[in-house]
Amino acid sequence: MSSPLTKFSKHIFWDVDISKTNPHEKRVFIIQRVSEYGLLKDWKLLVDIYGIKQIAEVAATIRTLDRRTASYIACMSDTDKNTYQCYTTTPLIQGHWNF
Numbered sequence: 348m349s350s351p352l353t354k355f356s357k358h359i360f361w362d363v364d365i366s367k368t369n370p371h372e373k374r375v376f377i378i379q380r381v382s383e384y385g386l387l388k389d390w391k392l393l394v395d396i397y398g399i400k401q402i403a404e405v406a407a408t409i410r411t412l413d414r415r416t417a418s419y420i421a422c423m424s425d426t427d428k429n430t431y432q433c434y435t436t437t438p439l440i441q442g443h444w445n446f
Contacts, residue, residue: 351396352377359384370396378405382416399424407431 352365359380381393403424412433421428
């Protein structure tokens with residue numbers, strides 16, 4: 348029986364064998380990768396696998412989540428984006444200056 352994770356676009360998990368990945372144990376990794384690098388069809392598959400509520404709960408705990416991705420997930424799940432750790436914690440290493 349094939350894993351539903353093998354239906355994701357190949358470019359998302361280019362560095363791991365996704366067919367051998369446990370979707371429950373690695374849900375943080377999977378949700379972050381798919382939400383940041385996936386296509387719309389990948390997002391729909393992610394919602395089918397985990398549900399929007401669990402995606403929002405996991406995404407709120409990821410400090411390194413892209414802010415644009417966090418805003419999208421907050422909008423889709425009708426949650427406050429300020430509850431996401433990527434908005435409330437400052438990175439230790441600051442990015443390049445924007446002039």
